Amino acid sequence: MPGARRHAEVPSGHAEVLKVLSGAERATDTRDLFVRSSAGLRRIVPFDSAVWAATDPETGLITAPMLVENLGSGEGCAAYWESELLEENVLPFRDLARAAVPAAGLRAATDDLPARSARFRRLLAGQGVDDELRAVLRAGDRPWAVVSLFRTRGGAPFGPAETALLAGLSGPLAARLRRFARPSASGGTTGAHAPGLVLFAPSGEPTSVNEEARQHLSQLPEGPSVPSRLGLRLPIWVVATALRARAIARGLDRAGGARTRIRTVDGRWLACHASCLSGPAGRPGPVALVIEPVAAADRAVLIAEAYGLTPRELEVTRLVTRGLPTAEIAATLFISPHTVRDHLKAVFGKTEVSSRGELVARLFAEHHRPV
Incomplete structure (x- = not known):
């Protein structure tokens, strides 16, 4: 050093x-x-x-x-x-x-x-x-x-x-x-859409992988990785997700789920989530890790956070994306319609749109600024 x-x-x-x-x-x-x-x-x-x-x-x-x-x-x-x-x-x-x-x-x-x-x-x-x-x-x-x-x-x-x-x-x-999580006009290529699966032994060693997972992994950016007997190197972000699942199973971590969202080389989002399975007599079993495209609703929430919306603004935005009118949003959140309109005005300003339709289009945009 x-x-x-x-x-x-x-x-x-x-x-x-x-x-x-x-x-x-x-x-x-x-x-x-x-x-x-x-x-x-x-x-x-x-x-x-x-x-x-x-x-x-x-x-x-x-x-x-x-x-x-x-x-x-x-x-x-x-x-x-x-x-x-x-x-x-x-x-x-x-x-x-x-x-x-x-x-x-x-x-x-x-x-x-x-x-x-x-x-x-x-x-x-x-x-x-x-x-x-x-x-x-x-x-x-x-x-x-x-x-x-x-x-x-x-x-x-x-x-x-x-x-x-x-x-x-x-x-x-x-x-x-x-x-950097905000949408951009750049597009991305379409890769595998079916969920990919990687299985890890209780010891942490990856034991099997399907072809969909290989395709998803090939779209991840370069970074620290570890070799495996599966004939591919596993990115550290995937390994860490499997480790978090083991930590949760052992009662060592309750701060968050074993889940992370990873941006591909062309700016798309993949969700990587893992869970620890049970073996015979309740002993720790393998860890199943799934890699798949991020759902539209999940992507919309992440983009909303990228614009710096407050928790209340995010709640209002979620209800807008469900198509609720102002009165129903107010009733759902126990606030006045006037307050809903104030929140929407703030949301429009932060996301640089002028209507609900533009807001929904922005939050559900397919492509994102690459990292």
């Missing part, structure tokens, strides 16, 4: 913070935002390596794309997420997503005893990592990405000012990220 400047605290760098945000505004897609933000952040919060990963805003599970800087192979990446999802760890992302401050340093959280974390004992220490600063990039209560910054041995731990700076970037960066 390359060396980095060492500071226990952030230097006074208001202009540098503005450069990070300016770079994010100029980003053309999610991966470009990660690249620009990481380069800008390194100048004010020095680090040796980093992981940036988009997340599904509904479940917090990682999705495409992911940026890994100066770290190991896909197998190491898989081990990192296996520890994150299946082991008792300090500062899991699911806790940071709900925390008052969405960023924290490992040494600060463990009173300078990072070995209290299974992730550190199993992985980070062996890679020469001395401290990890991680954050959830969230807009409101929705996580749109996670980031981990690492310092190798010989440097100072991440300080409180550095943690506060990264936490302060959480909202602005997430707001930019969610805009």
Whole structure:
């Protein structure tokens, strides 16, 4: 890993913070935002390596794309997420997503005893990592990405000012990220429409796959992946979804379902969801993972969130897409028709439409801005 400047605290760098945000505004897609933000952040919060990963805003599970800087192979990446999802760890992302401050340093959280974390004992220490600063990039209560910054041995731990700076970037960066889920005029090719199926043994080893799954997997963007005896490499986002299913079955995770939505290379959405089956005598059985096109209603909700609608505006929008008139929406939500019209005016402004028909057309658009 390359060396980095060492500071226990952030230097006074208001202009540098503005450069990070300016770079994010100029980003053309999610991966470009990660690249620009990481380069800008390194100048004010020095680090040796980093992981940036988009997340599904509904479940917090990682999705495409992911940026890994100066770290190991896909197998190491898989081990990192296996520890994150299946082991008792300090500062899991699911806790940071709900925390008052969405960023924290490992040494600060463990009173300078990072070995209290299974992730550190199993992985980070062996890679020469001395401290990890991680954050959830969230807009409101929705996580749109996670980031981990690492310092190798010989440097100072991440300080409180550095943690506060990264936490302060959480909202602005997430707001930019969610805009990349908005519809665009670009089209995509049609791929497999039937559900794909991948089965994993209780140990986590993939054991079988159907042809539809192979077709769907071929449409996913490049990123960290792990080899399998099935003759294909499985993207880390698919592996993590299966790991979440195992975590839920073991009672280790109740923060979200084993489900993530992944954008294909041509900008379409696929849903990847998994569940742990039961074996004989109630013993843990295989994990069944399904990959299929995202349903229109689900896609509409995701796009609505990408426009920054409030929870109430989202409720009104859902009822509009069902064809309900203003009076019925008001009765359903126990608000006045005047309030419904106010919410619709706000929704129209955010989504840049002027009628209910245009709103429905925008939310149910087939193609999306690629990541």
